[in-house]
Amino acid sequence: MWGRRRRLPDIQLPKYTIKTANDSSNFNPLLYSNGKYSSENSKLVEEYKKKLESVRSRKDYTSIKEEAEKNHVYITDNGGYISKAQRQCVNARVQGGAASMSKLAMRKVFDNKELRDLGFKILLQVHDELIGECPKENADKVAEILTTVMKESAKPVVSIPFKCDATIETRWYETDYSDALNNEY
Numbered sequence: 433m434w435g436r437r438r439r440l441p442d443i444q445l446p447k448y449t450i451k452t453a454n455d456s457s458n459f460n461p462l463l464y465s466n467g468k469y470s471s472e473n474s475k476l477v478e479e480y481k482k483k484l485e486s487v488r489s490r491k492d493y494t495s496i497k498e499e500a501e502k503n504h505v506y507i508t509d510n511g512g513y514i515s516k517a518q519r520q521c522v523n524a525r526v527q528g529g530a531a532s533m534s535k536l537a538m539r540k541v542f543d544n545k546e547l548r549d550l551g552f553k554i555l556l557q558v559h560d561e562l563i564g565e566c567p568k569e570n571a572d573k574v575a576e577i578l579t580t581v582m583k584e585s586a587k588p589v590v591s592i593p594f595k596c597d598a599t600i601e602t603r604w605y606e607t608d609y610s611d612a613l614n615n616e617y
Contacts, residue, residue: 433589434532438524443517445510448484450477452505476505534560537585544581550574563604571600 452474480500484507487493497507538557541547541564550570556563562582566574575598582596601607 433529434536436524436528436532438520438528440517440521440524442510442513443521445513447510447514448481449508449510450480450484450500450505451508452477476503480505480507530560533586533590537582538562540581540585541578544577547574547577547581550577552578568602575600 480496483496484493487496493509500507534557538554541552541554541562550566550573552564552566552570552574554562554564562578564574564578579596579598583594586594599607
């Protein structure tokens, strides 16, 4: 949503990489991943490419790979690299968008003059929540303003409504652990 980019070169790999004994490695040390690969067009490599097109199970792949190794042709299954890149692609959009929204909300809270006048200061950000402090007498007003500012911080870019809950505590996570502490002590 905010133009974040994630480099995932492994998503462009072919399903199988086929090398002969005299091929150089396709490992790219700058990206620390496998890069695009181009092999010499020998008849043996083409023969194994055709055989791999008909692979239906791991057993088929293993038998073709073993046969190829006897002929000094080495086959690598890139399916794991490709699947990992596809998962990272989806995850990067979700987590990247959430991180950008949290940063935008922090900026808007920090710049809000009314919150500053009430003595509110951001102490910590944990994932998608802001932890701050203010004088006790201003807590209710700060919670109301903070909720509004955080819900509306992404409005120029994201049109769906957001939910934001504010809790007022004298100690961090007091309501979560107070019963356990009372029982123990």
